[in-house]
Amino acid sequence: MARVTLKTIAEAVGVSRTTVSNAFSRPDQLAPELRQRILDVAEELGYSGPDPAARTLRRGRSGVVGVLLTEELSYAFTDPYAVAFLRGLAEIAEISSTSLLLMAWPDHDSAEAAVREAIVDGFIAFCLDKDHPALEALRQRRLPYVIAGEPYLDGVPFVGVDDRAAAHTVASYLLRLGHRRLGVLHPGPAGIDLADAGSFGAVAARLAGFRDAVEEAGLSWDDVAVQHAIHSREGGRAGAARLLDLHPRPTAIIATTDLIALGALAAVHDRGLTVPDNVSVTGFDDIPAAGEAGLTTIRQPKSEKGRTVGRLLLDDGLDDAPGGGARRILMAYELITRSSTSLPPEF
Amino acid sequence: MARVTLKTIAEAVGVSRTTVSNAFSRPDQLAPELRQRILDVAEELGYSGPDPAARTLRRGRSGVVGVLLTEELSYAFTDPYAVAFLRGLAEIAEISSTSLLLMAWPDHDSAEAAVREAIVDGFIAFCLDKDHPALEALRQRRLPYVIAGEPYLDGVPFVGVDDRAAAHTVASYLLRLGHRRLGVLHPGPAGIDLADAGSFGAVAARLAGFRDAVEEAGLSWDDVAVQHAIHSREGGRAGAARLLDLHPRPTAIIATTDLIALGALAAVHDRGLTVPDNVSVTGFDDIPAAGEAGLTTIRQPKSEKGRTVGRLLLDDGLDDAPGGGARRILMAYELITRSSTSLPPEF
DNA sequence: CTTGGCTTCTGAATCAATTCAGAACTAGGA
């Protein structure tokens, strides 16, 4: 049996397709009795209502924004950072009764296809890699989109924190405490170019912020021990071990992320040393585990970030031409001092 | 300037629309050189790729399932129960690279419109009221859908816990401890009909489970003090106050939800009595606050429920005719005994 | 009696793709 459409009903009732369409979408355009008769026949024939795909095709708006997270869709409900961000975004979305399409794709490469297939009015990209294929697909779709957290691309609306300034804050906090021998742990490429920090990822911006603080304190960046570390607890542990082997030993280890910092804490304990008496350690992000571990770190306003991203896309983005007045919003951050930092041991 | 479509490109290159379509969707159907030329021209003209709305209209599948929560979209990322449920659902969805459409609607009544507008292959309804307008809209869309938690509707696939059996478990736990004077708090209608528990909501099922246990213990349900309570902490407090005024006073208060039970705890303290020495209190659901308050309650497998719902819709649902082999899956539950229950005071 | 203004309804064009049967061409084997 063929599917029931407007046409089926029009023929059954003996009116035009237009009239049946109006019965559903514009009740004021036809006599109430006729409308009721059409609705009755529609129900009788088992009509599902106007097909939303056809309607969207004609109308050109769907009332949905696509949200690009990582490969794993469940990440949206697992990572506390993501949950808080999405809560803020959802608060804004519901105001304009916009639905959120949490997008899934089987593997890294098919993200492109996912972006192409999504029936949405705009996108939000949450912390994608700088060279993620989805970014190119996003550009090609020519729909408005906002990037949250990472990466910053020229001409694309962006919401994040000023990583460089935040990094400056945490580093100068250590310097003010009196630390002079610093070790830095970062997951970026070995010969990362700080001159180019603006267009680089968050890692480079954070390193640049550290350097700013170091030079401001009258020290040289060359005297700082910069060590690569894989972005995981274990990576941080291994990287920190290298730093602790140096003579003289650094009195403070500055990590570019909490995860690495947590590994550094472990490495200090491995050596039989204590934090903060022998070595101070700082992180970045304030993930929940940082609080438990007493890690001094930089906190970002997670839900507020989601709300800002939502407003940027829904209030400005959808009306303007894509990339029109590309804005770059930097959220406030906060230095959270906990028990992993203190005066250097000499004092 | 008019929008760039397949036709625009076809004319620019000098081939048919079909060929351009194939260049994007079926690369094996045309010569590689021609395909490249088409792609180049498309990029040059600023083509956004095949419009997914048109494609979905023609193909009839969208790869999206709609998720109906409450009015507030941010609830999805606020309530820990919802977060856990959605995490489980997302795990299943990502396997078949299905995206989740978290749906928003401005008010209670416009839920219907939201259901009608959604471009999806199926729906999941999460804990809606028995008479929520979205349910009727869901039926009319004639797409496969699964109901999670509540309500159970004849012929609609359902995943939940066996509220009646779970309620039986908690009540007989109290009875085994020796409690004989019970008070029950529920948010349902005053004269709720237990005979009809099957088609009623979860409240009636839970009450029926309590009754089962009471009668099994050789007592009469008429001897149990059944008290209405508004579904909130305050409601539970007020309702429990009534029960505590009775002579003889109940030695145990069984609440149909944790929220009400938490109110009951407060009411006991208001009287200068202690839990569990003077009165035992039980809840239902195991919300996070229940753990903090030491409330004995029934725990449901939240993520597993989400996974089960996902499988039911994605593995079975989307292929079958809607409502075909309607299944009703009841998840395992667990009695969590904490410090709000003990032997009755006489002992 | 005509004109103007309503309300109610219709026909045809449009939205942007996909799909299917088949045309044109090339190449290879008998």
Place this chain on the structure above:
DNA sequence: TCCTAGTTCTGAATTGATTCAGAAGCCAAG
């Protein structure tokens, strides 16, 4: 040389609605 098979491309139909200009009918005012 003819027949078959394969590749590459095309035209027309199809997907299910919305939209717009306008037609028909009716009533009241001039």
